Structure formats: structure tokens, C-alpha cells
Amino acid sequence: MSIQKIEPGMPESQSADILADNLARLKGLFPELVTEGATNGRTGPAINIDVLKALVGDATVTDADEKYGLNWHGKRAARQLALTPSTGTLRPCPEESVDWDTTQNLMIEGDNLEVLKLLQKSYAGKVKLIYIDPPYNTGKDFVYPDNFHDNIQNYLQLTGQVEGGRKISSNTEASGRFHTDWLNMISPRLALARNLLSPDGVIFISMDEGEVANLRKVCDEVFGEENYIATIAWEKRTNRENRKSVSSRYDNIIVFCKDKSFISDAIGQLPMSEKALANYKNPDNDPRGLWKSDPATAQAGHGTKSQFYTFVAPNGMKHELESGRCWLYTQSVMQQAADDGRLWFGRDGNGVPRIKTYLEAKDRGLTPETIWFAEDVGTNESAKNVLKEIFDGAAVFDSPKPVELIRQMLLMATRKDSIVLDFFAGSGATGHAVMLQNAMDGGKRRFILVQLPEPCPEESEAKAKGFATISEITENRLKRSAEIVRNSQDATFDGGFRKYYLASSNIRRWNSAPSTLESSLLDHIEHLVENRTTEDLLAELLLKLGLDLCVDIQVREVAGKTVHSIGSGVLVACFDERISVADAELLALGLVSWHKEQTPAGEVTCVFLDSAFENDVAKTNLAAILEQHGIAKVRSL
Template identity: 60%
Template sequence: MIEKLEATSAEAQSADLVADNIAKLKTLFPGLLTESANGAAINVDVLKALVGDRTASDLDEKYGLNWHGKRRARQLALTPSTGTLRPSPEESVDWDTTQNLMIEGDNLEVLKLLQKSYASKVKLIYIDPPYNTGKDFVYPDNFQDNIKNYLELTGQIEGGAKISSNTEASGRFHTDWLNMIYPRLKLARNLLQDDGAIFISIDDCEVANLRKICDEIFGEENFIATCAWQKRYSRENRGAIGDAHEYLVAYGKNAELFQQVRGLIAPTEEQTKVYRNTNNDPNGRWRPIPMTAQGYRPNQMYEITTPTGAKHLPPEGRCWGLVEPEYLRLLEQGRIYFGRDGSSQPNIIRYLSELEGLVPWTWWPSSEVGHTDEARKEIQSIFGSQSLFDTPKPTRLLQRVLEIGTKPGELILDFFAGSGTIGQAVFAQNSLDQGNRRFIAVQLPEALENKEFPTIAELTKERLRRAGTKIRAENPMFSGDTGFRVFKLSNSNIRAWNPAHDDLAKTLFDHEEHLLPDRTEEDILSELFLKLGLDLCVAAQTRLITGKRVHSIGGGVLIACLAEKITREDVEALGQGIVAWHQQLAPAGDATCVFRDSAFADDVAKSNLAAILEQHGIAKVRSL
């Protein structure tokens, strides 16, 4: 019996001669292949050079990193978003008082939407982007309409999830990752303060490319360090050399300014155990520091007499570390130690309370900042025994980043928030130093195989809720902010112009109302925040004026009345009521007043209301 071959498996297909030839060339000359839109391709100029052809062009030779799609990735960062952020108070914690944000959405679009409200306001950005592992990573990839693509991915409109494949077999292994990260870093830089910095977790696969990208975006002169984090503490019996570390690549927006304000890290237990208090000194634990210095300085070569009468000169080749008047001042204060018998060479007493901090090194051992096993146990301590997230970072690692890069009161951004470690780290660090740091965490609702938490974004929100509760339980004296406001990426509240060419009259009628019918006043207010450059956590008040809800944002900087109907009869009372409230609020700057355009009965009503407001100093009157 002759077995019938099925033409559905790779084994049944004929040999791919082109692929075989490319594989052989790659073995002989790795630098000969380059990535292209269609996969691996031959670099003809390199081939000519390898065979000694002197006609090989060097016109395109320049220092830098190039790949297929770089121009489009650069343009993508400049393309404005057509989306908005819709508030979700029911999923938030302490909505009315918190200054923290958790935003669910594609971070590329979210970064675009944050440009006006948070430009140059973020002190520290930390991100842990998807590593280039040869597996798929899910991000919207429709450059024509990224919002539509995102809504399809999340099942909000028909179309189904789209997966941006990034497998090694695609021939675009590095290219797809670079096209994903490049525009996001371009946008992120705009949000940093001049003395701010970005820390990026990465592994060996893309660390070299990441350095080149960051050199281009942030400037080579603004490179701060590449820190090695010991992610494992036990050895593995596989591979030629065990994989025990990852990196944190750090750049400043202006490295010189960052250097002036960067933080010191807290001393470890190992570093402080040498401080003791054997004599019950009321100033606490201390240690002796030898009072000598290298070299010869005539004014530091005096004789010292100890309490027992012993006399000392500096050791050969050295001098005292202090001039004599400074030594005598410390001696009078009881800050000089002559050993247990009172006759040894002098030492300066240094108290533990005077140890302000240490300059961090580029080597971050797991004993100081945690490891991957600790990170997984942290997740389990919050959610029970469930294994919900494969690649969390330990909270202590992010606290180290916060120590170096922030001070209390500053803003932190993580636009690959994952399980939400950044929020827990901010809560924990604030509880340690009674700080009031705030964060913005952004996470794509990527699907998880978990009924309780169907997406990573749902996991992020729940971890933040539980982490806040845990911090308060462990630190009952801490009264800081452990809440967060939730916003979700969506298409704009303002109806897009999309004419039906076969029925223009119907199109004009449909667009008479500019706002989408299913949107709340709170939805529209949030979009106004973004368009006017207001913080999404800005304080808001609401009062009824002639039966219509009027919102005051930021102490009267923005006043909005989004009522659906304003008649001629309403105008006088509504206008005078707004004016009276505005005068009571007395905002520092010019106020903007916004109304729903379709609400006015006619142009007369609109003009009259604008005139009343302008006569009383509210010159910026807008309609949606």
C-alpha cells in the first residue's frame, strides 16, 4: 500500500533551497545578512567587500543603528492620537483624594495623550518592556488607526485580537522589537523633567540595541550607567555559563542636572553593623575613623598628646587628617577616640546618625534589591498560591530605583506596568520616609488565562488595591496616599467626521450633535483635562446653577457646563451664577469656560451667555 502524503505538514514539502543557501551563508558570514520587510536579505555591499570588490559603496556608512521601519517608527511618535481617557471611579481607590493614576490602554496612545498635561513633569520613568524572547508580544500594530486596532484587540469592537508576531523565524526578530520600543521612548523623553531620568530593565538580547536607541533619543552624553542586577542567587545546571543577571540602563534628560539631584541609597545592615555603642554614648552608635591622611602637609604635622600622656606624631609618609585647630575643636566636643586604653593614635568618632547615604554602584546584588524568586513570592503573598504573572520584578529593586531617582513629592511613570510593582514600591518607599511620591502606571489589557483576572490590567489594579491595604496594615502610623484613579483608553468623545457619500443630508443631521451619545459628563471633562493640559488628578467641584450641573476644575481654572439644553431664558441666571462662583474661587490665572455647542437654543442664546461671561473677566469661552 502506497501511503498518501498530506500536503499540510512542513515535512511533506519540498526542500527550501533558498532557506538552505541563506543558512549556509549565515554560518560562513554572519554579517552578510540583514533584516528586511520580507525577512532575511543579503547585504550586497557587504558581499562585494568580502570578495574584494572595490566598487562597494560607502555612501551609506555612518555610525548609528538603522533598521527597516525606523523612519515610520519616528513618524509614528509624531502622529497625534485620536483617542481619550475615560474615567472609571468604580474601579478606583480614594478617587476624590488620590494623586496616583492607573491607565488601562496601549501605552503608545496613552503617552501621546499625556503629552500636554505631563510634559516635563515626570521626575523618574521606570519601564520593564517585554524582552525579545522569540515569542509573540501583543501590541496594536495598525499604524493607520491605532485606536481602532486597540479596541479590536480588547474586544470593544468587532475584529478580534491582533498579535504582533515577533518570532525568530519571522526574519524580523530585532526589527519588530525596535519598531515597538522606539516611538515609545521618543514620547517618554518629552515627559521627563530636565533633571529627570529613565531606568529600563532589559536582558542581553537587546541591551546593545537599547543603548544605541537611547544614545540617539536622549543623547550619548546623557548616559548615566548600565547597572547589573543579580536576578538569581542559585546556580543552574544548564548552558555553558549560567544566566544570573539582567540590566537596568539609565539615561538622564540632562545627566549633569540629574547628577546634582540624584539620591543616595540607604546603608545596608552589613555596612552599619560596624557602628556600635559600647560606652553608652547618648548620641547613639558610632565607629572610629583613623585621623591620618596620605602625604605631607606642614600644617598637619603637629604632635598630639593622649589622655594618658602618650605622645604621637603622624606615621611615616602620612600627616594628620585635620589641621590642629579643627582637631582641638573635636577633642573639646568629645569626638576624638584614643582607643580602649586612652593612649592609641587619635581616631575621629563618626556617628551612625551622620551617615546620610551611599553612592550606588552598578552592581546590584540580590541580597540588597531582591531576586526573581522573591518577586514571585511577593505576588503569592498578595494573591495566595496562584501563579499569575511570569516575570515580576521585586519591590526592593524598584525601591532602589526610587531611592536614586526621586525625592518625596515627585512623579514616577511606568508605561509597562505589568503586575503593578511600581505602585507597591511607591507605597512602600513613601511609608519608609513619609514621602508623597505619586505614580502613573500604564498597562495594556493583555489576555491572561485566568478567570478571576482575565487581563494583565485587571491584575495590575487588584495588586494595587491589595498592596495599599497591606502597606496600611503593616504601617498603621502611615497616612499617605495608597489610592489610585483608573482611566481607560477609548476613542474620542467628540464625534469624528465620517460622511456617508450616498446620504450627505443624513450625515449632516447625525453630526449636529458633536459628542457621542453614550458618554457621560465625567468622560467629556477628562478629555478637556487632556486638551487643556490639566493634571488628571486635579481637584474638581460641582454645584447646581439654575438646575444645571456646573463643574469647577483646579480652583476655577476650568469651568464647564455640559447641560444638554440651554434656552434664552436660562442665559442670564446661568451666566450670573457662573460669574459669582468664579469670583468666589478667584483662580490665579485666566479661566476657561466650556459648554456643549448643541445645548444652545440658538446663536442668540450662545452670544448672550458669552457676552455676560466676558464682561466679568472670563474671556475664554469655548464650546464642544
């Protein structure tokens, strides 16, 4: 046995290949559907359309133009973009992180399309809640242009990290592609986001009237119309907007779940607000606890004959019905309630009877509604004021969302150990909300925030405060809000985050264009990118092998070599630059010994630098010893 070298195109060299995974699932269900050979100039597995028609019937397979749905120029390319694997990586940045060794939170700087691809293997099916506030299509907001052929290079150019950067422009209505550009931006990102949701996962998307209709149609296609939950009207302002012909008072929050068969786990009840709780009192020392009184009558049209009567209170006072009203219960039920002390007649005992509603009966919570009022969840203005307090009076972000708004979503759709994702992180309000909620209820929710390093406008307060990019605001808000939560809540919580940023792969040959892989001269020179560290390589392995970016990493000297053990030994990596024939046996035996100590839960993968081995003998000997002891998956970079 020898060590297998990870080559371009192999699963370990790129993010999840969703297209290949889809084909594999189809082949597993219907082997006859997938054929091999040359199709449309390409080789490999393909769908046999004739077999598909035979399996499901001709009438259910169509490529006709006249069909119900949302279509736009570039839709097919946008769909393909979501299916194209990324060869990029995320580079760790411990010096800009907080509590790197212990935190379970992530803050990632980069183009969210590529980041979502890179997160697929590690977090697919694990995210309970996604909240995004994507750019509204106003003609002023940043549009994410995507280069189908080389998205990483496109991103590096746009953000000025390589020469030849292009100007970041607005999406103006005069461009003729006003809605099209926005749809091409949002649709592949939603497709990738859906893969990350757990079966009982939920996505909340903020949007104004400009694209809400299109957004709903895109979500119907991506998530399935049957998985639509609601469109929530959030009262984003309380003052009248006089500059418009009709003042816009609310924004929309579209809500979809991954799979509505899990709806009872996807959406839960909301706890009562402090304002609502204040209505529950106990002026008569009722042994059943706190209560509030509700009307004992209803509209007459809802009643039966048995609900029209003169009610006689325990003190003998008669109570007649008002016109158009009936009693809520029949006479015998009302009488029993009075005898049990479950009716309230006012402090003087002579008032119109009212039903006692006990707080204990409401402990299960309240069903969420489709209107969220400003007094409960805040407004754009209140969120801006909070941000000013955080940033010493500076308005560093134009339209932040209130922390209370996002907390409402957390209360509805997360458990105390859920993963929460926001890939349009903006001011970082989602991270702030997660930390605050954890501090309030003892939860261990984790956040993953992704933000493009979009330049702050030259004349902005953010620029005057020294922030070059929006992602710098995100990062700074997380650090400052953690301190604010810590000072306001008497509780412990995870106030840290690991920061990563998007970059091209650490392995030169993995960065090569597919058309030049075989002939690339880079294959014959040093294959590691200059100035990349062991930590960079480890992060890339975590992503490409599907391990959590916050997994525990242990370091040990084994046979004079530095070895990293990740996830209790699921991944073992040694990036020492020289492994001689003499070293190979001692290193292999040391790895076997450490492996026995850790007893990892899954299959073990060992990774080494290919160039480190003195010769093929060293490589073969090391691999053979590992295999003899049950470690068969050995790879080299």
C-alpha cells in the first residue's frame, strides 16, 4: 500500500460537489436513469431523458417555455453557479478573533456565495435557523457580480486583493437588468443555504416591496411552495414618511422551512412579553395563582340557544345580556365557574362577570402572528440608536436590524444548542442577538456570520471612524456587543468568535483552471502557496473533509515531528517538511499509539506533505504500518 495523493478534482480538493451528489442519489433510486459516456461534448454520468419519461410518464417531463413559474435571463447559469464546487479555502485569523481556543462562533469575511459552498461539507443539514437581510434592490445597494468561470479570482479583484480590481457599481434601473441582476445574485445563494438547513430548519428573509414578489417566487422554487410558512409584516417605523406618495411603514419577512413535515419542531410558541405578563395579577389571593380577567360574553351570532339566559351571581345579583351578546358558556358551566371562584365580579363584587384566565394555562406560550409591532421588536430607528451607543455616537451603518427583532426569530425557531447562520451579516446584529439570548436563557446557540468586505462610502461616518469595510464594522460590533451583554446580564455565555477570511486554495495545483490541470507547470514546482501556514492547511482540510471549523485540535510531538489531532483523532495531520526512511516507522508507530489513546468515533484520515518523504520507501513503509493497525485512509498534499 502507498499513500494516495490528493489531486485536483478529488473530493478532498474542493467543496461539496452538489451536482455529483444529486446524480449519485438518483442513481441509487433509479440505476437505469443514469448513463455513462459522452453527452453534449462532455464525458461522465448523465441523465437519460427517455428513461426518465418511461419512469414518470411523458406528461410529467417538460422543457416547454410556457410553464408556470418565475423566469429571467441568466436563471440557468445562476442555478449552475450554485452547483459548481469551490476550490477556495478559508484562512484562519486568530489575531483578530476573540477566545479562539474556546469559542464555537464563526465570523467569516468573504463573498457569501463561495463561503456557502465551502461550508457545505461541514455544516450541511446542521443549521436550525438562517436569517438574512440581503440588499434591497433600490439602485444604490451593492450587487454581488458572479464570474461563473473563476469566482475566487472575481472576488479578489472586486475587493482589491489582486491587481486589476474592478469598480463596484450600483444596480441602476437604467441598466435594463434591474430585476435580473438581483435575481441572479440571490437565487444561487438561497439554493446553497437550503442545503445547510436541518430537516426542522427555518429561514427568515427580510425584504421590502421592491423584490418581495420575486423573492417569494424564488423561494417557492428553492424550498418548495408547500414549505412556505408565512410572510410577516414588521413595523419598521412609527413615524409617517412624507417624501413618498404613500408612506411605507412595514417591511416583509418571508419565512420558509426545510420540510413542513417537521413543522412542530421548526416553529415553536413565543413566550409572553413583559408587558403581557404585567396584566396577570391576583387581587383575591386565588390559590390557582396569577390571572387576568377576560369578557364572559361573545357576539350573539356565535351562540346557541343555551347561551342566552339571565345569570345570577353567588350574591344573588342578576346580570342581563347586552343587546347582540350571548354568554360565553352555558348556564350550568357558568354557574360552576362562579362556584369555583373562577369568575371575577370586580373589587366590589357587583360588577359584570368576567372569566379568569390563569397564567399557568398560558405557560406553553403564544402562537406567533404575522404582524410584529415596533413596541415589541423595535424599528430601524431604534436599531440605529443602539448602534450609535455601541459606536460612541457614530451612525456606522445605514439600516441595521433591531436585536429584539432577531431575538423574536430565535425564540420561535431555535433550541438552546442551535446553529444560527446569517450570510448577509451587515452590522452584526444577528451575532449580538444570539449572545444576548444565550445570556438570558443559558443557551449555547452558535452563530456563523458571513460578510463581504464591501468598502464603506468615502463620505460616511463609518469611514470617518476608521472603518474601511463593512466587515470591519461587523467584527467590531461583535466585540463591543459582547462586552455590553456581559455588563448587562449576570450570566456566562460564549462572547467570542473565530475569524476566517476567503482565499484561494493553499495548494497551487488545486487553484489551476480545469482546462490546464494536466499541463500546468505548477505541478512541477513547489505546490504550496507561499506564506501559507500550518493553520491555513488545517483549516482547508477541515472544510474539504467535512469537519467543524471549531473542532478541538490537539498538538503533540511524535518521533520528533509536530502532529495535529483533530476531533479526537478523526483527522491526523503532520506537515513536517522531511520524513526519512528511518523516521517513517517511528512516526507511524507513534501515531498508532496516539490513535489508541483517543479512540475516535469515525474513520481516521491521516494527511502528510507529499514532498516531505525522502523517497517512495519512506512513504510506503509509513502507509503499511498504519494500515496494519486499522488506519487505511492515508493521504498526501
